[in-house]
Amino acid sequence: MIIVRRRDPSFSGYSAVRVIVNDKEMTKLEYKGEQQFLLPPGIHTIYFKRSLAGKSNLLTLDVKSESDLIIVECAFNELATSISARIVSNHEEIVELRKASLASDFTPTKSISAIMEVDERKRLVAFLTGFLGIRGKNTKIYRYEDILEYELLENGSSVTKGGLGRAIAFGVLTGGVGAIVGGVTSQKRNLSVCDSLKLKITINDINNPAVFVDIITSKTKTDSPSYQSKYKSAQEALSLLNIICNSNETEKAMASVGNMASISSSADEIAKYKALLDNGAITIAEYEAKKKQFLDL
Numbered sequence: 001m002i003i004v005r006r007r008d009p010s011f012s013g014y015s016a017v018r019v020i021v022n023d024k025e026m027t028k029l030e031y032k033g034e035q036q037f038l039l040p041p042g043i044h045t046i047y048f049k050r051s052l053a054g055k056s057n058l059l060t061l062d063v064k065s066e067s068d069l070i071i072v073e074c075a076f077n078e079l080a081t082s083i084s085a086r087i088v089s090n091h092e093e094i095v096e097l098r099k100a101s102l103a104s105d106f107t108p109t110k111s112i113s114a115i116m117e118v119d120e121r122k123r124l125v126a127f128l129t130g131f132l133g134i135r136g137k138n139t140k141i142y143r144y145e146d147i148l149e150y151e152l153l154e155n156g157s158s159v160t161k162g163g164l165g166r167a168i169a170f171g172v173l174t175g176g177v178g179a180i181v182g183g184v185t186s187q188k189r190n191l192s193v194c195d196s197l198k199l200k201i202t203i204n205d206i207n208n209p210a211v212f213v214d215i216i217t218s219k220t221k222t223d224s225p226s227y228q229s230k231y232k233s234a235q236e237a238l239s240l241l242n243i244i245c246n247s248n249e250t251e252k253a254m255a256s257v258g259n260m261a262s263i264s265s266s267a268d269e270i271a272k273y274k275a276l277l278d279n280g281a282i283t284i285a286e287y288e289a290k291k292k293q294f295l296d297l
Helices: 091-105 183-188 225-278 284-295
Strands: 002-006 017-021 024-029 034-037 042-050 059-063 070-076 083-088 110-112 116-119 124-127 141-143 147-154 157-163 166-169 171-173 180-182 197-203 210-216
Touching: 002 017, 002 024, 024 034, 042 083, 059 070, 059 083, 110 225, 116 225, 147 225, 157 225, 197 225, 210 225, 225 284
Parallel strands: 002 070
Antiparallel strands: 002 034, 017 024, 017 042, 042 059, 070 083, 110 116, 116 124, 124 141, 147 157, 147 197, 157 166, 171 180, 197 210
16 A cells, blocks of 8 residues: 655645656545555555746656555655655554554454454454553454464463473363363463563564463452453454464465465466477477466576
8 A cells, every 4th residue: 555645844725736646646645635646566665746936856756565554754844945755664654554454444243341352354352451441443453373372370370381392381272261170270270369460462563472361450259250251252363263274274375375376377387388399399499488477487
């Protein structure tokens, strides 16, 4: 996605600025305006034009995929006589824009009270870290593939953990969502009071790598209905996180199989053209051209 912005340092009139991409007008920007559009993968040129001020400097956009996010800003000088343009490379701003886009697309299909919500169709998840345990405008949305590990902490000690590339440790999932038995239960038999119960999720985000969801924050007897209810919700969250991480592994495996199939198919096609070359049906130049095509050289 390409986002174009007009950020003049001072008011420069109401005249629109035309956004020219690959020598064609894509859209227009009014004062402090912003527009967005998609470009196919490839190298594209962009500049901004207004009749009285001429045109801005020419920029080159290297679009790797349609999921790329590139921000381009233009601005008049103080006298509104010329336009400058630049590609914004502020990583934090791009990250925030991506999160805002995820939030606008998020439609929960499953919810675990005061812990998390999941959009199964778009493979998105929200962790309810706020005081009231509800999703608000500042709640961050994560993609399934952003989740690396998860851990249940009780009174500061790890009860169970799991994540990509390993099964749940200490506890064993059985019987579907919400059933965690074995080590978890055995470790809890000596506890009569729970001071804190929280879920820790490790995220693929170098700036904010851990998310904590508080489930119990004050002394609660472990034989009380309140504790039993909240612990059951924690079990369900762990099971759901296990399913999410397993689906990530499945997605990776399927992608790997697809790549192997593509390689195998290319090898088969090259072998066919080699046979044609050996039989004199095509020239060496034709064979080399086909081989480069299948090898993406």
